[in-house]
Amino acid sequence: MTMEAKKKELALRLFEINAFKFGDFKMKVGINSPVYFDLRVIVSHPDVMDTLADILQEFIVDSKLNTAGAHLCGVPYTALPVATLISIKSNKPMLIRRKEAKKYGTKKLIEGKFNAGDKCLIIEDVVTSGSSILETVEDLRSEGLVVTDAIVVVDREQGGVQNTEERGVRMHSLFTLSYLLQVMLEAKRIEESTVKAVAKYIDACQIRSDGSFMKNGTTVVVVNELCRTGMTFEARADLAKCPLAKDLLKLMATKKTTLCLAADLTKSEDILNLADAVGPYICLLKTHCDIVCDFSEQFVRSLQSLARQHNFLLLEDRKFADIGNTVAQQYGGGLYRIADWADLVTVHALPGQGILKGLKSAIGTDKQAASRAVFLLAEMSTEGALTDEKYSSATVKMATEMDPDFVAGIVCQSKDLVASPGLLQLTPGVKLEEGVDGLGQLYDSPERVVKDKGADICVVGRGILASKTPSDTARIYRDRLWEAYLERIGTGEKNGSAK
Numbered sequence: 001m002t003m004e005a006k007k008k009e010l011a012l013r014l015f016e017i018n019a020f021k022f023g024d025f026k027m028k029v030g031i032n033s034p035v036y037f038d039l040r041v042i043v044s045h046p047d048v049m050d051t052l053a054d055i056l057q058e059f060i061v062d063s064k065l066n067t068a069g070a071h072l073c074g075v076p077y078t079a080l081p082v083a084t085l086i087s088i089k090s091n092k093p094m095l096i097r098r099k100e101a102k103k104y105g106t107k108k109l110i111e112g113k114f115n116a117g118d119k120c121l122i123i124e125d126v127v128t129s130g131s132s133i134l135e136t137v138e139d140l141r142s143e144g145l146v147v148t149d150a151i152v153v154v155d156r157e158q159g160g161v162q163n164t165e166e167r168g169v170r171m172h173s174l175f176t177l178s179y180l181l182q183v184m185l186e187a188k189r190i191e192e193s194t195v196k197a198v199a200k201y202i203d204a205c206q207i208r209s210d211g212s213f214m215k216n217g218t219t220v221v222v223v224n225e226l227c228r229t230g231m232t233f234e235a236r237a238d239l240a241k242c243p244l245a246k247d248l249l250k251l252m253a254t255k256k257t258t259l260c261l262a263a264d265l266t267k268s269e270d271i272l273n274l275a276d277a278v279g280p281y282i283c284l285l286k287t288h289c290d291i292v293c294d295f296s297e298q299f300v301r302s303l304q305s306l307a308r309q310h311n312f313l314l315l316e317d318r319k320f321a322d323i324g325n326t327v328a329q330q331y332g333g334g335l336y337r338i339a340d341w342a343d344l345v346t347v348h349a350l351p352g353q354g355i356l357k358g359l360k361s362a363i364g365t366d367k368q369a370a371s372r373a374v375f376l377l378a379e380m381s382t383e384g385a386l387t388d389e390k391y392s393s394a395t396v397k398m399a400t401e402m403d404p405d406f407v408a409g410i411v412c413q414s415k416d417l418v419a420s421p422g423l424l425q426l427t428p429g430v431k432l433e434e435g436v437d438g439l440g441q442l443y444d445s446p447e448r449v450v451k452d453k454g455a456d457i458c459v460v461g462r463g464i465l466a467s468k469t470p471s472d473t474a475r476i477y478r479d480r481l482w483e484a485y486l487e488r489i490g491t492g493e494k495n496g497s498a499k
């Protein structure tokens with residue numbers, strides 16, 4: 001295999017394991033970026049680590065650097081395992097730079113055997129401004145080592161080459177961000193619009209080694225066009241990692257609706273009649289199967305047939321919250337056999353990752369798995385809900401880092417919680433009249449929920465159920481929600497604050 005083919009294969013594998021992703025990410029330097037690299041994830045994929053080390057070793061040889069007698073030093077900490085592997089494979093000795101000098105004993109900054117005047121080659125994972133490389137170089141040089149070159153896995157092309165060059169270090173990058181974008185585009189992993197948004201950001205956001213941003217001598221305002229709430233559902237579908245979220249985003253875009261009906265009725269016939277009447281206006285129909293007094297297999301088959309007829313998905317709001325072994329049985333078995341008919345279910349993140357593993361284990365084949373997904377509950381719509389910021393952020397982390405293929409979205413109430421454009425925000429507590437019911441349920445208007453709270457899909461129950469003409473009322477909700485969405489992405493007719 002040629003080096004080029006190996007690089008492309010590795011690039012696709014890195015994308016697959018989430019070593020880089022596209023969306024809206026807060027960076028160390030305090031601005032939001034449309035692309036995020038986290039090469040730490042490779043330690044969980046030994047095959048990727050091994051391949052990366054092999055390719056880097058070959059890359060070092062191809063770069064024609066004079067590395068005879070040179071030491072290798074990985075920039076702490078992400079580059080350390082890769083540097084170690086290259087050291088073993090190429091039989092080159094390694095040095096380790098401590099981030100802080102030891103407070104006792106030798107007080108060494110650099111661990112390993114070396115003499116002043118020895119050469120040292122830097123290994124780094126991702127470079128933005130190059131400041132991490134330069135910190136390491138400074139410590140190595142202060143011990144008399146000679147450092148002239150750095151091998152880098154990814155150059156984000158935001159000034160690293162110039163900043164390191166100014167301090168006498170040449171960067172040799174296996175991948176540039178532009179190269180990765182082209183490979184992802186060719187492989188149809190991303191759309192042209194994503195490439196353009198990232199390129200625009202990179203062009204506007206060149207970072208100097210002191211951390212300041214400048215372009216043509218002036219400070220710039222950097223706009224991230226991959227911000228979830230500013231994007232269309234069509235564009236976001238391309239960035240969704242979960243197949244069902246992709247389908248749902250496309251469905252919402254073609255049917256022009258973000259309305260989810262909470263069909264909280266207790267007789268199956270009433271639910272079916274309602275689903276038939278309201279079906280043309282909704283993207284999701286949400287059930288609580290355990291409140292249906294005459295629940296039957298026939299009922300769910302009829303519901304599925306209406307879902308196909310009117311093009312909506314079924315969400316069972318079961319709010320699973322137990323250990324993996326129990327939820328597997330609750331989901332796949334029992335009276336309701338939820339996994340057989342519900343496209344989506346709601347799940348509490350409280351028990352941790354095991355709950356998602358348990359639910360997944362109840363789904364049969366890979367094909368079936370691709371047609372099932374969950375919404376994780378990060379916040380509730382009720383007065384005094386105990387879901388605090390730490391809990392809700394940890395829930396979103398669980399969704400994006402652990403099971404991105406299985407989590408379609410987040411149930412929450414706050415705009416800035418869901419950054420990833422591929423994840424859907426589902427928000428209950430929506431009514432034409434704002435207020436509170438007698439049991440602590442809080443309601444906001446359709447406009448406020450979409451524009452101020454960042455909702456993608458809005459759940460409406462009693463606002464429609466209590467109406468004498470549910471289908472007309474559903475249409476009103478659908479229209480107001482859709483108009484608010486258009487205004488949010490900047491294509492609506494009206495502008496201004498929420499009603």
Ligand SMILES: O=c1ccn([C@@H]2O[C@H](COP(=O)(O)O)[C@@H](O)[C@H]2O)c(=O)[nH]1
Nearest residue numbers: 262379380381428429441459460461462
């Ligand atoms: O935080 C949450 C999570 C779920 N729900 C569910 O949504 C509907 C809301 O019904 P309304 O009649 O519009 O109040 C209901 O099925 C809840 O179980 C929620 O309200 N809040």
